[in-house]
Amino acid sequence: MLHSAKPTALSPSDTHVSAHDRVYRTLRARIMYGDIAPGEALTLRGIGREYDVSMTPAREAVRRLVAEGALSLSSSGRVATPELSNERIEELAALRALLEVELSSRALPRAHMALIDRLHSINATIAEMVSKRDAVGYIRTNLEFHRTLYLRAQAPAMLAMTETVWLQLGPTMRALYGRLRRTDPPQNHRLIIAALKAGDEPGLRLAVRSDVTQGLRLLTG
Amino acid sequence: MLHSAKPTALSPSDTHVSAHDRVYRTLRARIMYGDIAPGEALTLRGIGREYDVSMTPAREAVRRLVAEGALSLSSSGRVATPELSNERIEELAALRALLEVELSSRALPRAHMALIDRLHSINATIAEMVSKRDAVGYIRTNLEFHRTLYLRAQAPAMLAMTETVWLQLGPTMRALYGRLRRTDPPQNHRLIIAALKAGDEPGLRLAVRSDVTQGLRLLTG
DNA sequence: ATGGGCTATCTGTGATCACAAATGCGGGCT
DNA sequence: AGCCCGCATTTGTGATCACAGATAGCCCAT
Structure with a gap:
């Protein structure tokens, strides 16, 4: 390594994993939770500088995010978070509805009291985020609510696909949050x-x- | 370039595209159409040798395919095409049903006579593949039938997601074809x-x- | 003959370099 | 003063190298 391997507050699960995975996970979370605005540009060297790695892991992380639709690479390879058309937003909302209705349906017979309690607790956190006007926290906790429910469906491929849709909608959801001012x-x-x-x-x-459809509706209207 | 840049029968659309994209597309087609058996191992240097590129593009192509679930990397990064559990196969079949029913439904109002003719023609090719016992050709043409229909749905994100499921089922579909001996x-x-x-x-x-469910059913039974 | 340990090799990971294309900025021309 | 051309810089792409861990094969001891 050229640079010193400074920890930069790595979480316990970040230990011993590869560099590109750490970069990937961090970028993915930032995109999914709306920390990056639509159309924002990224550079491989910039990412490498930020996470103290070389271009190689940065490239792999970006390439993977592009494959998942989280980033779009313009002509000549420039990479940026995509600005979705209205048609695309409607389609992704329809996908969310399709997948998440199925997931919730599968989770229903397995939903015990402990799950209900957990969901209540997450809901309280959401209310807190709303009152604090914390957009990223709101989106993250809202998705945690859904993920907690869908985990009970025991359908990992379906859940992974759903999270991919969330990822693609991340920057847009941030913009959506900015538009709805009310305490929701x-x-x-x-x-x-x-x-x-x-x-x-x-x-x-x-x-x-x-729940899935209403929020996105006022973006396309 | 170290090695000579030999064309190796590149199609017109392969011109001027990057090396990792060419590797990605070729590998993707081979996996989706069942040209690679479940559990078959791949090495970055081997791929690089085969496509006459260095490890870097091979790595990016593999990384992308792993992200799409087409390849699974075992502990310590060894990469191979995944062997799906029965639960996983059932889940992916359910995903196919969910997505493809929706896509066909959306395509229905846009289906003109030209589309019907095209589907008929593809069907004839499928019958030909069956008579030739060409497994890869059968799978490819069968998926072309579905893709042709779904393209009319004007839902690119949904279609892309469906193709990802096809990709994950690719090696399994090949094994399925081997099991059903009858001229179907x-x-x-x-x-x-x-x-x-x-x-x-x-x-x-x-x-x-x-159509989507019946084939996979006899694999999990 | 067989089991165990050791080493040579293979594999993925990450860093660095060379290169071409695109971008952007500054100077000169009209 | 405004516009356009040209060069310096930045960017992504691909190749090569160094390295660590895993793998497997081989030799030797029992």
Whole structure:
């Protein structure tokens, strides 16, 4: 290594993993949670400088994110977070609805009380993020709510695909958050929890579909 | 370049594209169409030797395919095409059903006579592949049938996601083909075409679901 | 003959370098 | 003063090298 291998606050799970994986994970989180605005440009050398690695791991991380649709590389290879067209946003919202309704449906028979409690707790954190006007925290916690529910579906491929959609929508969701100014209590989340408690599958499917669709709707309108 | 840049039969669209893209596309097609058996190992230097490039483009292509689930890297980074568990296969089949039913549904209002003719022609090629016992050709043409239909849905993100599922199922589909010995005329494909002609959406959804599900079913049974 | 340890080789990872294309900035011309 | 050309810089791409860990094969001791 040319530069000193300074830790820069690496989490326990970051130990002993490869450099490109660390770069990938960090960039992925930043994009998914709306920390990067749509259209923002990135350079391999810049990323390398930021994470204290050479161009090689930076390139692999970027290449992987491009493959997942999190970044778009313009002509001549310049890489930036994509600015989605309205059609694309609607399509991704439809994908979210399709996948997440199915996932919630599969999670329903496996939803115990501990899960409900956990979801309630996450909901409280969401309310807190809303009151603090913390966009990134809001998006992250909101997705954690969904992920916690869908993990119960025992469908890793489906969940991975859903997270890919979240990733593509990340920068857009940030822009969305900036547009909705009101203190938005997670109303649909409460409907989801209620349907889970009642074992009401049609209600759950409807609530998930509403929660996923309504936010994106006012972006395309 | 160290080695001579020999063309090795590059198609017109391969001109002026980067090396890793050429490697990626070729490997992707080989995996998706079942040219590589499940569990087969690959090495970066081997790929580089085969395509006459250095390790760098080979690594990027492999990394991208791993990101898409087409390859799985074992502990210590060894890379191979994955051997799917039965649960995984069922999940991917469910994903195919979910996505492709939606895509066909969206394509239905846009399906004109030219499309029907095209599908008929592809079907004839499928029958030809079956009679020739050409597994790779069969899989490729079968997927071309589906892709041709779904292209009409005007939903690129959804189609891309579907192709990712195809990619993950590629080696498995090859194993499936080996198991079904009978000359399998594309019966469901005819049902799909009939439903398209009649404008029968429920029938189309059912036919697509059957076509997607039935093949994979006998692998997990 | 067989089991165990040691080494040669192979593999992925990451850094560095060379190169070409694109970008952007500054100076000179009209 | 405004515009355009040309060069310096920046950027991505690909090749090569150094290195560490894993793998496997081989030799020797029992």
